[in-house]
Amino acid sequence: MTSAANSPRHPRHPHRPSWAGRNYTLLTAAAVVTNLGSQGALIASAFAVLDAGGDGGAVGLVAAARTLPLVLFLLIGGAVADRLPRHHVMVAANALNCVSQAAFAMLVLSGEARLWQMMLLSALGGTGQAFFSPAAEGMLMSTVSGEQASRAFAMFRLAMHGAGLGGAALGGAMVAVIGPGWVLAVDAVAFAVAAALRSLLDVRHIPPREPGGGLLSDLREGWREFVGRPWLWTIVAQFSVVVAVVGAADAVYGPLVARDSLGGAGPWGLALGAFGAGTVGGALLMMRWKPRRLLLAGTLSVFPLATPAAALAVPVPLGPLCAVMFVSGAAIEVFGVSWMTALHQEIPEDKLSRVSAYDWFGSIAMVPLATALAGPAEDAFGRTPALWGCATLVVVVTAAVLCVPDVRNLTRRTKAVTQGVPAPDVEPASADAEGSAWRLG
Template structure:
């Protein structure tokens, strides 16, 4: 009698990729609920909407300030150690936050300081995590791997937001923050088991040289810096539309928070289905297809400007979620294919910096813009900026011409040590 062998992971889903995906889903579940819990903790402590914004800004400012340094550190040290250290900082800061809230003695300045520590941890974690993920799969199946990773992340965030809301209603925000601290501890433990070899890099030079080399990688590729600039504005105006104008439109025209929550959930479902689509679809012209799929991202702001009824708004948000996920997977695949492995985290840091640096400014200016031009005009302006910047990016020849490589695997996985399920080690592209 033959005993069936235990099922193996696909060859492209190596040990590192599996651990990274599991850990990201754990922290995604915790973080989604914790973001809601932090806001309610401020309100329960007697704060108002301005205080909620202050605590949120306290997290964003160090995130922006330390991102580039975090990218340089992640390319200089073993990335998994940077990730574990950042997770430890996030775990301790969230545990302290939870303890303060549960004690009933939390003060605004204390919550702001702990939020800032969390943002600092994220600044070092995010470039290291992206570099680690990009280096964990081979070239042939990279698109599928990134799509499944993003599906897991998006699904965890949807579930985490729903679970967090229910737990806050039942037990209060302090316990949700405590769950998030435990999630960071578990995720850090998983990441400690990553297998990493040192990345070959030139000797000499300090932090400034590392930052300059990362910038040269970005500035030397028109497709790269063009899209980073594009999304520095796109993310900012979308954040302003969704965090400032969306709730106001929902309150005045759609029936309150419930339909707005359903619209945001529809966007989340769209991102999951977009990821599912990208597990099967491998567009030849990565960035051309991805950039075209940014156009529907202008629709939610336009729908709020009209405003459309709640069911139509949900449909628009769903389409926006699907389309932006097609872009996201295409973007990660392009970075994996084109960027040298030893510079992945620094390039990721510049990408992250562009993505978040203008968000606080846009949300701060949303109110004055509404006063100056009216909410409808401001929302149409958000849509117009997305459309114009996307057209500008399509005018870049490298965006239209960059093609998916179908030959040998590239250097994305040179640091992922093979185990029994990994198969042969992929070939380096550099």
């Protein structure tokens, strides 16, 4: 086992900030590559289904085929990522995504794609994501120093969201020009490049995992870690509702309101673009702001997520709707960075992926149910009351979480937290670096 005294250190690149070491840079570069490809692939897969003669229901089936294995395998993925070297899990998951997208592209380009084939390949992609996500989050958190964690997480999310915005715009244009099959092929190449980058990660600073009692034992241990922290499970429970109702409002009611009151898909696309721009703005804000009470600041920032549903319920004109979407995008980034910083600070390194898996599972498990019930809710109560109900649920569950003392009182530690292991490729930032060159604005 590599000790703190002889752990490998990499010389810091003169043009990178002091907290952006080799591993962090590789992880960020790989995330940018995959987000550029994946956002375009989401558009391409929908148009591939339509070009094959499918309708909106078929598009939904292909999307659901990806979501179901993601929900089913997340907890197993978290346990595997805490048992095996995380970068190996990430590379294997990227390889699976590469193969499934390449096969999807070949089917589409052949002109012989069938719905069941597209569903199967989407399910393989969702399986890869289920193993990748907990490993990736645990790897990122073990890569940065506690002192600079929030800034590093903000920059990482900024890079991802920027790549996502660019990937969506580029992907849409490429689908129109060269067709969905070639865009899916580009996504397969992006996964291959990302896997190559992640294979270069240096994990010698992470202590070898102690032999455990098996997968079920690992899951139980992760569950105890999860339920033993009231701030953790209450916020995950909160987000199981928030993500579900916000997803229903955006995916189901938003396009309908846009069609009936805003002028169609174009204005709704602008509103979603404003949300994406807001996430970039929020990440820029969190590069500078370090709230002392991490979870209090993060939880208060969830309240604005109720405003898009309320704006759609009115409905407001496009300009105010875009403003509301921008603010809610910025707000979710305040929460996201604060949340990642709290997990990095409080959760032991060897349990990060399992806790992350429970977090992911709780956050997405109710999304399929909410989107499935959105239509019946509109039929039963009307679209406007359903949207006001979405907004009200966000406010109520967020206010309830603020009643938990740990949520209000958990504070940022001023000394570096290294999860019990050194972060060999990240050096502490000097006072000058903290206050000058890398302070945005």
